[in-house]
Each structure stands twice: as structure tokens, then as C-alpha cells.
Amino acid sequence: MALLEIRNLTVRFGGLTSISELDFDVEAGGVVALIGPNGAGKTTAFNVITGVYAPTEGSVRFEGREIGGAKPFAISQLGIGRTFQNIRLFRGLTAVENVRTALAASHRSGIADVLRPPAWRRRERALAKEARALLEKLGLQRVADAGAGGLPYGEQRLLEIARALATHPRLLLLDEPAAGMNPSEKQGLRELVARLRDEFGLAIVLIEHDVRFVMDLCERVTVLDHGEKIAEGAPEAVRQDARVIEAYLGTSGGAS
Amino acid sequence: MSVRRWIAVAAVASALFALDAFLPRVLNPYYATIVIRIGIAVIAAVSLQLVNGFTGQFSIGHAGFMAVGAYVSAAFSVYVGAGWLEGLLGVLPPAAARAVYFPFALVAGGLAAAVAGLVVGIPALRLRGDYLAIATLGFAEVIRIAILNVDAVGGARGFPLAAHDHPAVDLRFEGFGPVYAVVLVTIVVIARLVYSSGGLSFRAVREDEIAATSIGVPATRVKVEAFVVASFFAGVAGALFSHSEGYVHTNSFSFLRSFELVAFVVLGGLGSITGAVLAAAVLTSAPELLRGLGEWRMILYSLLLIVTMLVRPQGLLGTRELDLSWLRRRLG
Numbered sequence: 001m002a003l004l005e006i007r008n009l010t011v012r013f014g015g016l017t018s019i020s021e022l023d024f025d026v027e028a029g030g031v032v033a034l035i036g037p038n039g040a041g042k043t044t045a046f047n048v049i050t051g052v053y054a055p056t057e058g059s060v061r062f063e064g065r066e067i068g069g070a071k072p073f074a075i076s077q078l079g080i081g082r083t084f085q086n087i088r089l090f091r092g093l094t095a096v097e098n099v100r101t102a103l104a105a106s107h108r109s110g111i112a113d114v115l116r117p118p119a120w121r122r123r124e125r126a127l128a129k130e131a132r133a134l135l136e137k138l139g140l141q142r143v144a145d146a147g148a149g150g151l152p153y154g155e156q157r158l159l160e161i162a163r164a165l166a167t168h169p170r171l172l173l174l175d176e177p178a179a180g181m182n183p184s185e186k187q188g189l190r191e192l193v194a195r196l197r198d199e200f201g202l203a204i205v206l207i208e209h210d211v212r213f214v215m216d217l218c219e220r221v222t223v224l225d226h227g228e229k230i231a232e233g234a235p236e237a238v239r240q241d242a243r244v245i246e247a248y249l250g251t252s253g254g255a256s
Numbered sequence: 257m258s259v260r261r262w263i264a265v266a267a268v269a270s271a272l273f274a275l276d277a278f279l280p281r282v283l284n285p286y287y288a289t290i291v292i293r294i295g296i297a298v299i300a301a302v303s304l305q306l307v308n309g310f311t312g313q314f315s316i317g318h319a320g321f322m323a324v325g326a327y328v329s330a331a332f333s334v335y336v337g338a339g340w341l342e343g344l345l346g347v348l349p350p351a352a353a354r355a356v357y358f359p360f361a362l363v364a365g366g367l368a369a370a371v372a373g374l375v376v377g378i379p380a381l382r383l384r385g386d387y388l389a390i391a392t393l394g395f396a397e398v399i400r401i402a403i404l405n406v407d408a409v410g411g412a413r414g415f416p417l418a419a420h421d422h423p424a425v426d427l428r429f430e431g432f433g434p435v436y437a438v439v440l441v442t443i444v445v446i447a448r449l450v451y452s453s454g455g456l457s458f459r460a461v462r463e464d465e466i467a468a469t470s471i472g473v474p475a476t477r478v479k480v481e482a483f484v485v486a487s488f489f490a491g492v493a494g495a496l497f498s499h500s501e502g503y504v505h506t507n508s509f510s511f512l513r514s515f516e517l518v519a520f521v522v523l524g525g526l527g528s529i530t531g532a533v534l535a536a537a538v539l540t541s542a543p544e545l546l547r548g549l550g551e552w553r554m555i556l557y558s559l560l561l562i563v564t565m566l567v568r569p570q571g572l573l574g575t576r577e578l579d580l581s582w583l584r585r586r587l588g
Binding site for chain 1 (some may be wrong): 444445453455460462467
């Protein structure tokens with residue numbers, strides 16, 4: 001059984017069909033790319049998996065459990081983390097606070113926060129330590145106490161990944177993680193994704209426009225166009241696929 | 257550590273008792289009333305800060321929950337508490353009997369307001385931004401008008417805190433001690449709630465609700481929690497108000513009072529507890545201190561608000577706190 005199993009998923013907004021009869025699997029520990037032109041339904045797929053939208057039809061199963069239509073916070077607690085295309089950090093908080101929020105999100109304790117018994121203090125110290133360790137893993141220890149909103153773009157992307165990792169996910173969804181990064185940052189990100197898979201044993205789905213970026217990183221690429229899956233397979237094969245070339249570049253005649 | 261904490265609590269308690277005994281002798285009753293009103297304003301402002309400043313949900317109906325607390329605690333004292341207090345007075349010295357009774361009246365007001373906060377918050381907090389503001393304003397007015405039509409609490413005549421069955425029992429509590437004890441408890445509870453790892457959820461919801469839910473923060477629950485806690489303390493503030501005045505009328509809790517509380521919170525800095533304290537204290541005393549200016553008084557008060565917002569749009573303190581670490585940085 002795959003970690004994530006999407007079967008016959010359709011998402012409609014009024015008359016607009018954003019995703020149509022999509023089947024999509026992610027195996028535990030696998031790295032899969034979701035590519036396609038603008039408006040192909042990639043981000044919508046992420047939003048359905050994370051509970052932002054409910055599926056119109058079809059099923060989304062995570063570890064065998066149906067999660068279609070569940071609340072986003074509940075899906076996060078089940079073990080799916082994500083980042084956003086247009087970075088959504090807690091800009092008014094520091095980098096380390098962003099991570100601590102995620103570490104503490106699922107078990108809040110109002111009374112203990114007020115009375116602050118010794119156990120609370122120990123947990124608070126443990127959380128702070130864990131948050132800093134996580135930032136260090138992503139090379140962000142230097143900016144731990146800086147305001148998240150003031151960080152350079154590349155570091156904001158990394159911090160968003162750190163925050164998602166803090167929820168201890170088994171599946172991580174990265175929405176255009178390389179967007180706006182320079183070539184050396186992209187190389188770093190590629191190494192990071194490989195490391196996350198190997199060190200944390202994470203399954204990763206990433207949305208990407210840059211086909212070269214996903215080439216040596218992903219074992220499998222799924223191509224969406226107008227909400228439909230038009231190709232799936234090894235990156236090299238997908239790149240040669242006639243329908244994929246057509247979707248990205250148009251037909252050779254140029255008309256239509 | 258915990259021994260030191262108990263010593264600190266004991267020191268604060270005895271300081272409050274000393275103030276309670278000492279202040280009325282040096283302050284004339286007019287100033288004494290102002291000092292008490294400042295305390296009540298601080299409690300209401302700090303609790304509203306949890307909702308508006310930290311959780312980012314713009315509520316402009318906080319006075320409605322003060323009204324619930326003020327009236328329920330007053331009714332509790334008049335119809336139930338007077339009997340209890342009479343019994344206590346039979347076995348304890350008067351000061352002790354009153355000190356034992358008063359917390360019950362305050363908690364009754366706070367709990368009633370918390371329940372009202374839960375009932376209002378669950379539907380209202382589904383709304384965002386302007387819509388939430390309008391809904392809270394509406395609910396506050398509904399609460400006020402509803403109370404105005406309840407005969408058991410005096411209706412439009414207002415409600416004096418005097419029990420017919422126990423005419424000898426004085427239900428007025430005018431001391432500084434209780435008010436400032438509650439001020440301290442409010443500040444400590446809300447500061448500790450907010451400045452902890454779990455409390456980061458409040459600010460996460462303020463910063464970005466979608467991102468917050470994506471990392472497992474149950475945003476709706478967090479918002480309702482903030483609203484209920486804030487309503488509780490608003491209710492306690494209302495209870496302190498009705499019991500210090502000895503009389504309560506719904507006019508004290510109109511939308512003007514709500515707006516005033518929002519002004520404290522915005523002017524102090526959204527997301528700063530000490531800012532709310534500062535603004536509540538300054539803006540509660542300013543109209544009184546400006547009384548000498550006659551009809552220019554409210555014009556000057558309004559100008560003070562406008563100038564502050566022009567000069568410091570982020571509020572007096574922004575999101576910072578005036579605390580010990582701040583002092584240390586300033587002093588070297």
C-alpha cells in the first residue's frame with residue numbers, strides 16, 4: 001500500500017473543473033515531482049491533500065486512512081507537512097519562534113502555561129533546543145533570532161521547510177521550493193531534498209516548473225495539464241513525451 | 257524556586273493590603289475613584305489585547321462582556337451573596353468576611369461572561385476582519401439591550417446593589433486591594449498564556465491563519481479560547497465596576513465603552529500587554545486631569561488620540577513589552 005493514494009480525484013469550483021479524475025500515488029520514502037503549465041491544477045492538488053479544499057469526487061487516502069475533506073490542522077497532525085508557493089511565514093515572529101510554533105502546535109496546555117510547573121519548564125527548554133537543532137540542520141542557526149519577515153528570500157523558503165519539518169511529517173509537500181532561488185541556492189535545495197529523504201525518511205512531493213531541477217532528484221514525474229494527468233514516469237521518459245512537449249510548447253503548427 | 261515564588265506572592269499580597277489601608281487616607285474620594293477606574297480599564301484592555309492584539313481578531317464589543325459580568329455578579333450578590341456574606345460576618349471579622357466573599361462575586365461575573373463569550377464567539381469567530389468587528393459590536397448591543405429589559409436587575413432604572421432581605425449587609429467593595437489584585441492576576445495570566453510555546457499559536461493565527469492550520473494549529477479553537485479567556489476577565493472587570501460603584505446601569509457598557517477599550521489596545525500597541533496597561537492608565541486619567549479646561553477637554557482628548565496615531569501608528573509600544581529585560585537593555 002502506498003503512503004498516499006489518490007483515486008479518481010475531481011475538484012470543481014462552480015463550473016470550473018480544476019482537477020479531473022486524477023490517480024496519484026506516493027510511496028513511503030519516494031520523491032515525486034508534480035509538473036505542468038500554469039493553471040494545470042498542481043497547487044489545487046496540494047490544497048486537497050492538505051484539507052484546504054474538499055474533493056468534489058474521489059478519495060484521498062493517507063496511510064490507508066481517508067483524509068479527503070478533513071480539516072487542515074487535523075491532516076497536519078496526521079503527518080503531512082507543506083510549504084506554500086507564495087511563502088507564508090509568521091512574519092512578525094522570529095525564525096526560531098516560527099519553528100517552535102509548529103513543534104508545540106498539536107499539544108497546547110493553557111493551565112500549565114499559566115502555572116508553569118517544573119515539567120512545563122523542562123518541556124519549554126526541550127522545545128527551544130529542538131527548534132534550534134532543526135534550524136541548524138537547514139543552516140539557519142545564524143538567523144534563528146532574526147524576524148522571519150526580514151530574511152532573504154532563499155532563507156525564507158528554507159525556514160518554511162524547517163517549520164513544516166517541525167510537525168514531524170512523513171509526507172512533505174513542497175510547492176515550488178526553488179522559485180526565486182539563484183543557481184547555487186537551487187543546488188543547495190536539491191541536496192537538501194535528497195538529505196530529507198535519506199535522513200528523515202520522508203516522502204516528498206514537489207511542484208516545480210524547472211524540469212532540469214527535478215531530473216536527477218525524482219524517481220518519478222507526474223505531469224498535469226488542465227487538471228488531467230497527461231504523463232507519468234521516469235523524468236527522462238517524460239521529457240521526451242509528445243503530449244508533455246505539446247502542453248508546454250504548443251503544437252508544431254502553432255495554431256489551435 | 258517555588259519558595260521564592262511564594263515569598264513573592266506573599267510580598268505582593270501584603271503590599272496590596274497596605275495600599276488598600278493606606279491609599280484611602282491620603283487620596284480624596286474623587287482621586288480614589290479614578291485610581292479604581294484605571295485598574296478596571298487596565299483589566300478590560302489587557303484582556304481585549306489577547307483577542308485583538310495577539311490573536312488578531314478585531315473585536316469591538318468587549319463592553320458587552322463587561323456588562324454580563326457586572327450584572328450577573330451584582331444579581332448574584334443581591335439575591336444570593338448577601339445571605340452568604342451575612343453568615344460569614346457572623347463568624348469572621350468584617351474585613352475577613354468581605355475578603356472571603358468578594359472573590360465569589362467576581363468569579364460569578366467572570367464565568368457568566370466567559371459563557372457569553374463562548375456563545376458569541378463560536379458563531380462570530382467564523383467571520384473575518386470587518387465582518388467580525390460588526391458582529392461583535394452587534395452582539396454587545398444585543399447583550400446590553402437584553403439586560404435593559406430584565407426587570408429583576410432594574411431594567412432601565414439601573415440596578416442598585418442593595419439586598420432587601422439583608423438590608424444591613426453592605427455590598428459595595430470600594431478598596432484598591434481587590435481591583436489591583438485582579439489587575440496583577442490578569443496581566444500575569446495573559447502574559448504567561450501568550451509568552452509560552454503553546455501561546456505562540458495565538459500569534460501564529462494573527463500572522464497567517466492558513467499557515468497556522470497547515471502546521472497543526474486548530475485555528476478556530478485557538479480563537480474561541482482567546483475570546484473566552486478575554487470575556488472572563490472582562491466579566492471580572494465588570495464585576496469590580498458594579499461592586500465599586502454600588503450601582504450599575506447599562507449606559508456604562510454602550511458601544512462607546514467598547515470603542516474606548518479598542519482605543520487603549522490600538523494606542524498601546526497591538527500585541528503589547530504593557531502597552532495596553534499604559535494606554536488604559538493614561539487615557540482613563542487624561543479626561544479627568546483635563547477637567548480644568550472645561551469644554552476644551554474632549555477636544556484635547558481627541559487631539560491626543562489623533563496625534564499619537566500620526567506619530568506612532570504602531571501604538572506606543574508596538575509589539576514590544578516594557579519588562580525587566582527591556583529595562584536592563586536601557587540601563588546598560
